[in-house]
Amino acid sequence: MKLRVATVWLGGCAGCHMSFLDLDEFLIELAGKIDLVYSPVVDVKEFPENVDVCLIEGAVCNEDNLEILHKIRARTKMLVSFGDCAVTGNVPAIRNQLGLENSENVLQRAYIENAQNNPSVPKADGIVPQLLKNVVPVHEAVYVEYFLPGCPPPADRIKALMVQVLSGATPKLEGSQLKFG
Ligand code: SF4
Numbered sequence: 001m002k003l004r005v006a007t008v009w010l011g012g013c014a015g016c017h018m019s020f021l022d023l024d025e026f027l028i029e030l031a032g033k034i035d036l037v038y039s040p041v042v043d044v045k046e047f048p049e050n051v052d053v054c055l056i057e058g059a060v061c062n063e064d065n066l067e068i069l070h071k072i073r074a075r076t077k078m079l080v081s082f083g084d085c086a087v088t089g090n091v092p093a094i095r096n097q098l099g100l101e102n103s104e105n106v107l108q109r110a111y112i113e114n115a116q117n118n119p120s121v122p123k124a125d126g127i128v129p130q131l132l133k134n135v136v137p138v139h140e141a142v143y144v145e146y147f148l149p150g151c152p153p154p155a156d157r158i159k160a161l162m163v164q165v166l167s168g169a170t171p172k173l174e175g176s177q178l179k180f181g
Pocket of ligand 1: 013014016084085152
């Protein structure tokens, strides 16, 4: 039976997913061994049940990120923090320096100070999710089995993870959780 694999994009730049695509011909091998059941690169709207492995790109920045992350955790056997934003907070967590009370400044900067036309923060429901007071790495929101560092993780490191996962081998542990590379 094929492994049910998902990839998710939270607060990240898509660079980690671009690195996944850099697997090149290994993607063809993967295609024969996994079902990609949810990902930014497939058209599935709802995160499915019974997922074996989910790679999570990006930090946890807003209420939408948090909500889907809890759903993913409940429906997935193995979570992988995929890239430095997921592992440490990295670039999106820079806004934490603004202080707890000033996270809304990010919206001011994006939608008002940098706007060339119609400067205003969109207010309609479902357009701009509520920001969390602090950006946090994935493992501060839910339990994570494995960490795959790098900005982005190089394709060889992603391949090393997928080869081990596909083989069903017990991963090498470093501390309490696995680190590749
Ligand atoms: S870890 Fe680097 S490449 Fe990946 S989402 Fe963050 S900034 Fe982008």
